[in-house]
Amino acid sequence: MTPAAGAVRIGNCSGFYGDRLAAMREMLSGGELDFLTGDYLAELTMLILARDRAKNPGLGYAKTFLRQLEDCLGIALDRGVKIVANAGGLNPAALATAVRELADRLGLTVNVAHVEGDDLVGRAEELGFGNVLAANAYLGAWGIVDCLNAGADIVVTGRVTDASVIVGPAAAHHGWSRTDYDALAGAVAAGHIIECGTQATGGNFSFFTEIPATDGVFRPGFPLAEIAADGSSIITKHAGTGGLVSPDTVTAQLLYEITGARYANPDVTLRMDSISLSPDGPDRVRVDGVRGEAPPPTLKVSLNSIGGFRNATSFVLTGLDIEAKAELLQRQLESSLTKRPAELEWTLARTDHPDADTEEAASALLHCAVRDPDPATVGRQFSSAAVELALASYPGFTSTAPPGEGQVYGVFTPGYVDAGLVPHIAVHADGNRVDIPAATETLVLAPADEPPSPPPPADGPTVRAPLGRVAGARSGDKGGSANVGVWVRTDPQWQWLAHTLTVDKLRELLPETAELEVTRYVLPNLRALNFVIDGILGKGVAYQARFDPQAKGLGEWLRSRCLDIPERLL
Structure with a gap:
């Protein structure tokens, strides 16, 4: 299906350091794209890269990105697809140099730029973070925008937010200003959906048994977003690839690793409670109605240290x-x-x-x-x-x-720093360095008002059954905490879920959370509840405080627990 006129077509080929190596070639050869992005960084990855850099100051970036480019750089240049990735990790300048050297070996001419400034380890004591192995602020998209506007074919960054590698190309393509908050928020929503790769196309999906296998094998294709000038988008995938794009797969990814109605990014705060999803044909989901607010005055900082x-x-x-x-x-x-x-x-x-x-x-x-x-x-x-x-x-x-x-x-511990204290520098291929100023209009992040509850469900006979008979779930880690997003598909199911799955009920179903702080957030547009469970992962993924150290199975455990469900909802 042809994208809407003027929409920019942005694909993603990596959701983590270690994702499918062939994905870059699959995305470049599988259909039309304007940009190809990749997310290689996670909290644990930053620790791995920090230890790499400690052994060799020339390392600290995702080496698999170079292996992919060696196979695919010529294809990208031939097709006019620009590449933006956060594979620079702790050493984006070194990765940019390595990409240029690779292009020279391949006999290709390529304009490579990078974004830096996020690395605060040298100022950690000054900023009150103590003695740490790595300290990286989450930068936004405007350094990427500057590099693309200056003609870069490839932009590699350090620690930007996951969605920023998608927001940057969209903002550059459409010429958005820094206060186009609704459009920027729409791009953050699209970016959050596709940045984890195949989790948007049926991977790690509660209702996976409903997805037909291709040639007897379940191998979901990677996602892409067609982002319009107003920030609305269509989430889809290349024709003929496996998996599924549906309102449910998109909802599952929207609930991944969030908190409540406000989802802060360095450039805009996305109102998660404004998002509307609707089908737009086979394997196409429209994301619109998105609203944004000014970003917070602080940036989150990823702090990694050796615990023992x-x-x-x-x-x-x-x-x-x-x-x-x-x-x-x-x-x-x-x-x-x-x-x-x-x-x-x-x-x-x-x-x-x-x-x-x-x-x-x-x-x-x-x-x-x-x-x-x-x-x-x-x-x-x-x-x-x-x-x-x-x-x-x-x-x-x-x-x-x-x-x-x-x-x-x-x-791992999170920190926060005034955005004005963090350099954000776009480094062009010719060495020109451009300082990207922090946002001048900000809004302190605060919890959104609790939305009104739906009317209570009607009485009727119930059946003792697993929650997963009616609800999907997606869970993941956020430092030492975890989130569990739960959603249902119909309005009657939503009435029941909103009134039934309280914090007390969650603690009853998941006894491991009984003594922990649990916060419930309500997202009616998605027919979803999100629970943040503080401290369940101890001091982060690398600390390995529990059987499932990244809480990836926590949602499926919840779905397996039984409670009384109205017969009419099953």
Whole structure:
């Protein structure tokens, strides 16, 4: 289907560092594009890149981006597709140089620009962030816009917000001003939808069984957005690719890693409660009605530091007396440690079934994790104590793998800094450096007013059933916290969900959240509720405080929990 007149067609080929390598070629060869973008950065990725840079000051960027360009740079230039990616990580200047060297080896002429200024590690103490391995402010889109307006074919950035790699091309194409808040917010919405790649086209989707497989294999294509001059967009994918684009797949991604009705970006605050979705043909969803407000006066800062050393092992407990076996092992191992680690955590996963027909189904797992500033305390001491119990503990003693040496773990914490204190610099291919000023019109971020509740649902017979019979969910990590977005498809289901799934009910369904701070946000336009659970991930993904350290399965756990659902909604 032909995009609307004047719309800019922006595709995405990466949702994380490690995504499908072939995606860049697939997107460039699969259909028409004006821009191709890629998101390579996450909180954990910044820690990985910081450790790369510590070993080699010339590194600190996503090396897979270069591998993709080696295969695809010629195609992009032939098709006139400009590329914008945050693959520069902690060293965008080095990546820009590497791209130029690659182009020279390939005999290609390419204009490469980059955006820098986000790296605040040298000023961390001055800004009150303490001694950290990496400190990166989330920049916005205007440095990208400046580079594109100066003729760049490729723009690589450091830590910009995920949506900014999409907002920049849209703003450059349409000539938006910095106060075109509704248009900018529309581009942020489109960017948020497509920046995680195939999560917008059926990947990690609650209702995946409804998506037909292509040639017997489920391989979703990457998404693209046709963004109009007013900021409205069509979310779609190249014809003939797998997966699905529907209001449900788009809703799922809109709910990913957000909080409430206000979604702050450095250039605009998107009102999530203004978004309207509607089908626009097969694999096409219209996103319109989007409203924006002035951005907040501060920028979020990603702070990564080394927390110490950790180790872990998992013991297999089979058959009868599971809890007694776990108690015996716990007492034995702890008494064998000459120095108790600063943190020692036990988790018993009752994966066993009575009268099981396989040994695995008859077994539970007892996990033990230790952390300490001293590598020896969680290394040889812990490992030896665990291994030495092999013939002296519970019947059937075995483990999934013996523990090894202690490994360094990272800690993520968010920080905030006045936007005016952060340099934002567009560096053109000729070396010209352009300072991008911070926004002059700002609005302090505050919670939006709670929308009115829908009328209470009518009474009627109920059935005990999993929540997932009527609701989809998407969950993810935000530092040490997690969000769980839950949505339904019909107005009667929404009436029931809004009145039923309270914070208290969520705590009842997910006992792990019982002692944590939980905030509920209501998004009627999406028939959705979003819950933010503070502290469930400890000190971030690298800290690995729970079985699912990125909370990716938290929403599916919630969907599996049973409650009384009106028969008429099933």
